[in-house]
Amino acid sequence: MMRAIATHPAARGLKDDVATIEIGNETLILTHDMMVQGVHWLVDADPADVAWKLVAVNLSDLAAKGAEPLGLLLGFMLGDGQWDRRFAEGLGEVLAHYDVPLLGGDTVGQTDEGGARVIGMTALGRATHMPLPPRSGALPGDMLYVTGTLGDASAGFDCITADLTEPQSMIMAFNRPKALLAQGRALAPLVHAMMDVSDGLLLDASRMAEASGLALRIDLEAIPLSSDYISLRGDAVESRIEAASWGDDYQLLMAAVVEISLPVPATAVGRFSQGSGLSLQYDGKPIPLPVSLGFEHR
Amino acid sequence: MMRAIATHPAARGLKDDVATIEIGNETLILTHDMMVQGVHWLVDADPADVAWKLVAVNLSDLAAKGAEPLGLLLGFMLGDGQWDRRFAEGLGEVLAHYDVPLLGGDTVGQTDEGGARVIGMTALGRATHMPLPPRSGALPGDMLYVTGTLGDASAGFDCITADLTEPQSMIMAFNRPKALLAQGRALAPLVHAMMDVSDGLLLDASRMAEASGLALRIDLEAIPLSSDYISLRGDAVESRIEAASWGDDYQLLMAAVVEISLPVPATAVGRFSQGSGLSLQYDGKPIPLPVSLGFEHR
Numbered sequence: 001m002m003r004a005i006a007t008h009p010a011a012r013g014l015k016d017d018v019a020t021i022e023i024g025n026e027t028l029i030l031t032h033d034m035m036v037q038g039v040h041w042l043v044d045a046d047p048a049d050v051a052w053k054l055v056a057v058n059l060s061d062l063a064a065k066g067a068e069p070l071g072l073l074l075g076f077m078l079g080d081g082q083w084d085r086r087f088a089e090g091l092g093e094v095l096a097h098y099d100v101p102l103l104g105g106d107t108v109g110q111t112d113e114g115g116a117r118v119i120g121m122t123a124l125g126r127a128t129h130m131p132l133p134p135r136s137g138a139l140p141g142d143m144l145y146v147t148g149t150l151g152d153a154s155a156g157f158d159c160i161t162a163d164l165t166e167p168q169s170m171i172m173a174f175n176r177p178k179a180l181l182a183q184g185r186a187l188a189p190l191v192h193a194m195m196d197v198s199d200g201l202l203l204d205a206s207r208m209a210e211a212s213g214l215a216l217r218i219d220l221e222a223i224p225l226s227s228d229y230i231s232l233r234g235d236a237v238e239s240r241i242e243a244a245s246w247g248d249d250y251q252l253l254m255a256a257v258v259e260i261s262l263p264v265p266a267t268a269v270g271r272f273s274q275g276s277g278l279s280l281q282y283d284g285k286p287i288p289l290p291v292s293l294g295f296e297h298r
Numbered sequence: 299m300m301r302a303i304a305t306h307p308a309a310r311g312l313k314d315d316v317a318t319i320e321i322g323n324e325t326l327i328l329t330h331d332m333m334v335q336g337v338h339w340l341v342d343a344d345p346a347d348v349a350w351k352l353v354a355v356n357l358s359d360l361a362a363k364g365a366e367p368l369g370l371l372l373g374f375m376l377g378d379g380q381w382d383r384r385f386a387e388g389l390g391e392v393l394a395h396y397d398v399p400l401l402g403g404d405t406v407g408q409t410d411e412g413g414a415r416v417i418g419m420t421a422l423g424r425a426t427h428m429p430l431p432p433r434s435g436a437l438p439g440d441m442l443y444v445t446g447t448l449g450d451a452s453a454g455f456d457c458i459t460a461d462l463t464e465p466q467s468m469i470m471a472f473n474r475p476k477a478l479l480a481q482g483r484a485l486a487p488l489v490h491a492m493m494d495v496s497d498g499l500l501l502d503a504s505r506m507a508e509a510s511g512l513a514l515r516i517d518l519e520a521i522p523l524s525s526d527y528i529s530l531r532g533d534a535v536e537s538r539i540e541a542a543s544w545g546d547d548y549q550l551l552m553a554a555v556v557e558i559s560l561p562v563p564a565t566a567v568g569r570f571s572q573g574s575g576l577s578l579q580y581d582g583k584p585i586p587l588p589v590s591l592g593f594e595h596r
Contacts, residue, residue: 018402019369019371019402020401021422023324023326024323026322028321030369030371030402032371032372032373032404033404034373034374034375034404034405034418035406036406036407039406039407040406070321071317073328073330073420074330075331075332075418077332103318103328104328104329105330106332107332108334108338109334109337110334110414115413115414118332118406118418120404120418122328122420126321
């Protein structure tokens with residue numbers, strides 16, 4: 001819907017996760033995320049975790065462009081006081097962790113009927129390297145790299161909904177994702193394309209390939225998994241597909257040349273080539289694509 | 299709730315309607331507003347009017363600081379397609395009217411249970427005059443000035459809820475408020491304090507007085523009323539109090555010296571003095587304050 005209206009070049013066709021504005025000698029990066037109770041967080045989630053995730057998700061969009069955060073605006077729907085206070089605690093914690101100021105925002109009351117709570121956040125940053133690494137910059141022959149491990153948030157979500165309190169590493173991966181700001185700044189000058197993995201590796205990587213006008217092969221055996229993840233789900237094909245098609249990882253996904261020495265630990269998980277479409281293989285054998293590549297926004 | 303967390307100087311103690319960021323040689327102005335169905339707009343409102351108002355309200359905050367808009371971000375909760383399409387039409391119209399680009403944003407799905415729709419907007423602008431006219435800059439002896447007429451949106455709201463289609467001037471004042479961007483830019487270098495009238499003249503003016511550490515007397519007979527407003531409600535004290543204590547006018551409210559010649563038509567409606575508190579008078583006689591000075595955000 002918005003694509004038809006956001007025709008300004010700064011909107012980058014809404015194909016990127018951020019908008020940019022040139023001002024003075026600086027390039028500003030802007031991103032806005034909205035979260036809905038019951039859609040983006042579990043109704044019984046700790047409000048402090050909701051605050052953390054809202055901030056981390058927005059900062060992750062800045063990280064993927066190598067931007068340095070300047071500040072945040074919050075749109076907050078007031079509800080019961082206890083929830084709001086706990087949210088404020090978590091917000092204070094995550095702002096201190098990333099040393100990012102809350103600049104302002106708006107609070108609104110809920111309707112009398114109640115309904116799902118909605119929270120919005122705008123993050124503003126400045127580019128540290130130009131041009132910004134776009135989503136569309138992958139070149140034929142580039143490798144697809146990803147930082148960290150995948151699937152931990154997915155496994156954490158399963159633990160939480162099964163009322164488990166262990167393993168903490170998985171639960172924290174879901175509740176308190178990290179925005180890889182320093183990593184993004186270090187990588188931005190070196191890569192051809194970059195984005196964060198918010199909707200699942202397969203889906204996000206296919207978007208990078210499509211935006212770049214290229215085909216992409218992903219090697220499932222290369223998908224980086226944590227030992228805790230393997231303990232829970234093993235490391236067979238199904239487990240790897242699950243890790244690669246669930247969102248909320250907030251790792252950085254990059255296209256860069258084969259022989260590159262990256263300043264941040266990252267794993268090569270695929271390769272771009274002339275053509276179009278996403279294909280999967282495992283130990284050199286083609287594997288059919290899963291029905292869902294990741295989390296599709298309605 | 300947010301005041302305790304937004305301690306950064308750029309948040310201006312959240313006492314102003316905008317946040318500021320210095321970047322390069324420029325000062326950026328940021329504002330975020332959230333609107334909730336059933337709270338900020340009538341459930342059966344034309345979605346095109348909702349879009350118009352959302353944009354105008356945000357731009358009005360920029361106008362009150364003399365800022366030039368750079369762009370907008372939209373946080374949109376998708377609902378039924380017809381509503382969304384009509385919203386998009388109105389959005390396209392208001393963006394064209396103010397020549398402001400939509401830079402990006404986020405769309406989210408509604409929960410399965412439905413619930414009130416929530417829409418958020420962030421506006422980004424650049425200062426055209428420094429220092430920005432603050433809310434807190436009124437000086438003892440300054441007059442309080444307001445642009446345009448007051449109460450038209452209030453009367454329009456009554457017409458709409460009574461299913462009237464006339465007078466159009468009143469209905470449009472409620473549905474399609476104007477952001478006084480050119481006026482704000484012309485006034486910013488000349489006034490000591492400025493804000494927009496979003497929550498009602500009495501309430502917003504009392505905030506200006508309080509922020510400035512001054513007392514304020516408002517002269518009810520000076521409240522500017524349109525002829526259509528007077529036709530509907532007369533111009534007696536009660537009618538004037540109503541016009542002065544209902545929000546949604548989006549006129550500009552300023553503190554400036556007595557003998558000033560303003561470049562924009564404005565009416566002197568009161569005077570600041572040493573002390574504290576708001577007082578009303580009508581033809582020189584004190585009038586008790588109404589129970590509600592305006593729209594208090596929960």
